[in-house]
Amino acid sequence: MKNIYDNENFFYKYSQMSRSQKGLAGAGEWQTFQKLLPNFNGKSVLDLGCGYGWHCLYAAEHGAKNITGVDLSQKMLTVARQKTKAYPIHYVQDDIATVSFLADSFDIVISSLAIHYVADFASLIANIKKYLKPEGILLFSVEHPAFTAEGSEDWYYDVQGNKLHYPLDNYFTEGLRETNFLEEKVVKYHRTLTTYLQTLLKNNFILLDVVEPMPPKDMLCEPGMKDELRRPMMLLVKAKNKKS
């Protein structure tokens, strides 16, 4: 199993990003995501697509009892193990789309910016439903459907290179998008907002919150950040598992 995060060039460029260098504080959506997090104290937590393990570390520092991070990338997991070695976090190299755990294993499942790499959202949610306890919390962030729809994930520019507008097209055509991220071709999956929310409702989740985060004021001076006020880039969803 290989993914783009194990590509040497991509991995290096990812390591230069603000969120890789500064951790959660360097992530534009973190302050919003943090507010949606449930209390971790004494809880068993699963992080799907854990990357460098920043969220696992945060859960550990906030009293989580058992923490598991899943990621497909060997390179990302190597960094995660290194960064979080003071804590007994269990890392698993596997595909979040198909990884399985015993029923009712986790109180909390989080996922930050990984689910848009999964082709089949309905089957992912059906899986999560099995290993998330009744009344357990699912909190995830994905690239926003308005951001992923057209596919290029880039602005339209004038001849001077100024950003004119962000394209929205093919919104209702769900599925694979081959986009350019960190100058590499990266495959992601576009889904409508309706699909994200209705899939949860159909699986008997209770929607607790839906947020389209804007960058915090103190990050607006960073390059490109003011443009993040022009269109939504991310979607945050919090739901509770209601077992029938």
Ligand SMILES: C[S@@+](CC[C@H](N)C(=O)[O-])C[C@H]1O[C@@H](n2cnc3c(N)ncnc32)[C@H](O)[C@@H]1O
């Ligand atoms: C944008 S990074 C986010 C990392 C981390 N959650 C964060 O917010 O800092 C996406 C992560 O998802 C992982 N990933 C992508 N597709 C995956 C899959 N199908 N199964 C497991 N991990 C996957 C990548 O390897 C990468 O570490």
